[in-house]
Amino acid sequence: MSSHHEIADCLLVDWGTSTLRAWVLDSSGEVLVRRTSSDGMGKLKTGDFEGALLALTGDKLRADATTQIIVCGMAGARNGWKEAAYREVPCEPVATGGLTPVETADGRIAVAIVPGLCQLEPADVMRGEETQLAGLIAERGLTDAVVCLPGTHAKWARLEGGRVRCFSTFMTGEMFAVMADHSILRHSLAGDGCDDEAFMSAVATSLETPQQLTGALFSIRATALLEGLGREAARSRLSGLLIGVELAATRNYWEGRTVHLVGTDALAGRYAAAIEFAGGLVERHDAEALTLAGLSRVRDLLREEAG
């Protein structure tokens, strides 16, 4: 049967900065179709979102009824489709109360955006990760857990009693990118592999002396000039120094605990190795599966409310 005949009862949408991902669900909540496009929030203006979503999923919509669409991620940012206010921790990672409705030109859809979370002291925000945390709770029963979500802005969160107690964001991924692309270190880096020894040695350095970060970064350049440090080793050292500092800052999260690490890519692999090296325990989870589970959780909450 062609997917054109699999009409949506509900659409779940993960709208990130670079990728738009949609799942078409039937009335029992089973996924009929999964689709993705490169229409990420980063390249869309506010007026483009509805069209981008319809281009990806329009053929799945019923003509004779309204299809509910639940969206998480950067579509809810200030420069996204519609700003969804943050909910303040401590709180459950998702709730129907905070859902932000979006007016659309197309009458076949009813769109709601999952709000992000904020923390006032110290000031912090997340948008998208809250849905993965809801997935961890809903699908894995992890009501009390420490969670690490690596990425451009890596997040650490503490779950207690099914609520997000607190969280912390680190610019680890973005600092890696801007230093590798725009600083003098760009002359010394290359490749996209990982030199495990260089990486782990740098993690150890930062765990021991995190306050030396800005000096240790220059030392990559100096070692390249003086000792011919290889370009892949230099890149691994940059990554290790930054992840090591993140671990030095998050001891209160991971020390003596199991870290639930969200991600199965190479970056998450480096986090797992670093956390285990530091003495933490790691359990890994598939990020997309958690997002889907979290969005499904919002759908279920809405159904319960509707009776």
Place this chain on the structure above:
Amino acid sequence: MSSHHEIADCLLVDWGTSTLRAWVLDSSGEVLVRRTSSDGMGKLKTGDFEGALLALTGDKLRADATTQIIVCGMAGARNGWKEAAYREVPCEPVATGGLTPVETADGRIAVAIVPGLCQLEPADVMRGEETQLAGLIAERGLTDAVVCLPGTHAKWARLEGGRVRCFSTFMTGEMFAVMADHSILRHSLAGDGCDDEAFMSAVATSLETPQQLTGALFSIRATALLEGLGREAARSRLSGLLIGVELAATRNYWEGRTVHLVGTDALAGRYAAAIEFAGGLVERHDAEALTLAGLSRVRDLLREEAG
């Protein structure tokens, strides 16, 4: 008398990444003329250096004799005029032994480049600052001192018995620039003034918890989103967090000592305020005057050798 009649006995040249600066000296070592151009090392190819120098100073050269030209700074880097090998610390900041001669097409000049300094453990390099250190010793008699040289790559050096015992480089200035221009923080920063309170509070934060740097940087963004942190305050906070981490890393240099701070610009002013806040004592020095004094010291050494 027109400066065209003030013919050089010797030329001293500070060739930085963005600026070329030359002093014309008479036979007694007095400065007759000072000139600058924007022909910094950063925009020149190896073959361009001689022409750039002659364009700035050619009218000062004697036709009937060879004029000695002493050059410090990035002209001696790998991609500069001619690579000048590093001298290894501990050593005197400048010495005639390491001077790197440069062959020129114009027979009226004899060019020598002052080598930089290197340190093997931990790996580090400097190029240009060694001449300012020589100036501190020659002109101020500071044979034993702690020196801080703010900049793109800030340097801290320890002088003992007229020698450079050790030094450390921090990417503070360059990290400020790349984060302000290329990271998500660019949306939250503006201006070029300094919000003293925001700056000093950030210095205090980093001195207390330097391992939190990559998290505190994201907190600038979060505070802008949640509390409307002003753009100048955000910029000052970025500066304060980075300088604070540098001070946390250099306690062994400055604690209980007078820091000889090289620079009179706004950045050096922020360093002075931060060091004093942390409990250090600061004495400030004019960077250009030290460079001139250091280059003059090299000239004097060469004269002594020539007998």
